[in-house]
Amino acid sequence: xxLLTAAQTREADAFTIQEEGISSTELMExxxxxxxxxxxxKFPPSEEVFVFCGPGxxxxxxxxxxxxxxxxxxxxxxxxVGDTQKASADFKVNLEQLPKEVPQNxxxxxxxxxxxxxxxxxxxxxxxxxxxxxxxxxxAKVIEQLNQYDxxxxxxxxxxxxxxxxxxxxxxxxxxxxxTISFQLPKQAFFLSQHEVYVGEWHVVxxxxxxxxxSQTQTNLFFTTAKDVAHLLKPRKKFSHKGxxxxxxxxxxxxxxxxxxxxxxxxxxxxGVGLLTVQAxxxxxxxxxxxxxxxxxxADKHRKHLSELPQEMDKFNVIGVGPGLGTERVTKSTIGQxxxxxxxxxxxxxxxxxxxxxxxxxxxxxKRNQLIFTPxxxxxxxxxxxxxxxxxxxxxxxxxxxxxxxxxVLKGNNTALGTPDGEIYFNTTGNPxxxxxxxxxxxxxxxxxxxxxxxxxxxxxxxxVYLHGxxxxxxxxxxxxxxxxxxxxxxxxxxxxxxxxxxx
Numbered sequence: 333x334x335l336l337t338a339a340q341t342r343e344a345d346a347f348t349i350q351e352e353g354i355s356s357t358e359l360m361e362x363x364x365x366x367x368x369x370x371x372x373x374k375f376p377p378s379e380e381v382f383v384f385c386g387p388g389x390x391x392x393x394x395x396x397x398x399x400x401x402x403x404x405x406x407x408x409x410x411x412x413v414g415d416t417q418k419a420s421a422d423f424k425v426n427l428e429q430l431p432k433e434v435p436q437n438x439x440x441x442x443x444x445x446x447x448x449x450x451x452x453x454x455x456x457x458x459x460x461x462x463x464x465x466x467x468x469x470x471x472a473k474v475i476e477q478l479n480q481y482d483x484x485x486x487x488x489x490x491x492x493x494x495x496x497x498x499x500x501x502x503x504x505x506x507x508x509x510x511x512t513i514s515f516q517l518p519k520q521a522f523f524l525s526q527h528e529v530y531v532g533e534w535h536v537v538x539x540x541x542x543x544x545x546x547s548q549t550q551t552n553l554f555f556t557t558a559k560d561v562a563h564l565l566k567p568r569k570k571f572s573h574k575g576x577x578x579x580x581x582x583x584x585x586x587x588x589x590x591x592x593x594x595x596x597x598x599x600x601x602x603x604g605v606g607l608l609t610v611q612a613x614x615x616x617x618x619x620x621x622x623x624x625x626x627x628x629x630x631a632d633k634h635r636k637h638l639s640e641l642p643q644e645m646d647k648f649n650v651i652g653v654g655p656g657l658g659t660e661r662v663t664k665s666t667i668g669q670x671x672x673x674x675x676x677x678x679x680x681x682x683x684x685x686x687x688x689x690x691x692x693x694x695x696x697x698x699k700r701n702q703l704i705f706t707p708x709x710x711x712x713x714x715x716x717x718x719x720x721x722x723x724x725x726x727x728x729x730x731x732x733x734x735x736x737x738x739x740x741v742l743k744g745n746n747t748a749l750g751t752p753d754g755e756i757y758f759n760t761t762g763n764p765x766x767x768x769x770x771x772x773x774x775x776x777x778x779x780x781x782x783x784x785x786x787x788x789x790x791x792x793x794x795x796x797v798y799l800h801g802x803x804x805x806x807x808x809x810x811x812x813x814x815x816x817x818x819x820x821x822x823x824x825x826x827x828x829x830x831x832x833x834x835x836x
Contacts, residue, residue, distance in 0.1 A: 333560060652679040705741065
């Protein structure tokens with residue numbers, strides 16, 4: 333699914349109005365009905381509702397919402413903020429249509445601010461996606477006051493003061509919403525961790541924007557849903573055998589971290605790889621043979637660290653490297669040898685990333701295709717340097733992808749996949765229970781397993797990340813967020829794949 337910029341969203345509105353032969357106020361009515369429907373399902377009519385409206389079209393949305401909620405027997409008050417002489421045409425139309433029974437207050441200055449009842453609901457309709465300058469003056473005072481209250485705040489389309497698809501200046505005030513209800517599509521801002529305190533829990537409500545416009549509009553930003561990835565799963569043929577589904581090699585584990593190799597191996601196997609070989613320090617040989625009997629194990633000559641590559645490298649289709657390795661000198665040499673001599677697709681994670689990050693010589697050997705990096709934010713920072721904010725981090729990620737012709741899976745909530753073609757895909761599965769050691773090792777194994785089965789690198793990343801998060805979402809139902817472990821994610825991966833196979 334595509335993500336549109338604020339400008340593209342306005343164009344979608346205009347295109348829809350022209351395509352359907354409707355007025356802008358009719359589209360506003362449609363959007364407000366969608367919002368009110370969500371609100372009615374979330375909050376009972378017994379709740380007192382205060383709708384804060386700015387003078388633009390977002391405020392117009394708020395006025396329609398207030399009218400609709402009043403019709404549905406909510407006790408609603410409208411607070412119009414700012415200069416209505418400069419209000420948009422649609423705002424003025426809907427202000428006139430507001431029933432006289434709905435109390436109105438006009439906040440023109442700080443002196444007009446009022447304290448709200450403790451349990452009242454707040455609807456934020458001050459500013460929408462068209463905001464292009466920091467919020468100051470009376471608007472900022474209203475936002476600062478609302479942020480101090482304990483009232484539940486629900487923002488219409490965007491939290492007021494937050495830019496849709498670029499960095500918001502530090503000097504501007506921003507609503508800290510508990511819920512944000514976006515029209516038709518989510519916004520890029522929703523997928524960035526720096527905005528969590530402002531966006532809260534977001535939901536999307538359809539308002540019938542032109543599918544033709546959306547399909548024809550060019551963008552490099554996407555978010556993945558079940559339908560986007562379900563068609564990537566390849567059905568197995570009746571006369572299948574293990575040789576068809578690839579032979580993967582995992583270079584994982586160090587003394588005290590053999591568990592990382594076990595988790596990566598289990599993830600790889602559950603992803604459907606035909607054959608799996610794990611090379612680990614000799615101290616982990618018995619552990620791996622016992623914990624993952626389906627995998628073949630090669631014992632490194634070094635007891636505690638990875639110090640060599642297998643002799644018969646040609647038999648492998650893909651190599652996953654990094655989980656639990658450590659950064660000993662002998663391991664660094666092995667990683668250097670791998671980069672210099674291997675022509676395999678590589679899935680590079682954890683300490684393998686840290687080793688490469690510490691050496692410009694190793695970075696110089698990256699300029700070859702068939703590379704996937706799977707860093708968490710700190711590993712990513714070591715690899716390319718510190719970014720000023722989440723927007724800059726995404727820009728830096730794309731520059732890295734294009735420079736080294738590689739894919740980067742930047743792990744986190746709404747894991748972001750960067751591609752050599754300059755695209756970014758935000759994942760939509762997963763939960764905070766995954767914030768525990770070992771889940772990244774599982775993802776390395778899953779992606780490696782898909783590459784072994786002849787999925788493209790992009791397909792392997794999209795599928796791997798989506799299923800990894802979906803498995804955690806399924807585990808959430810049985811173990812919850814607090815008690816979830818990486819093994820729980822592996823254990824629920826078969827169920828995740830089955831669920832995705834049923835999507836049509």
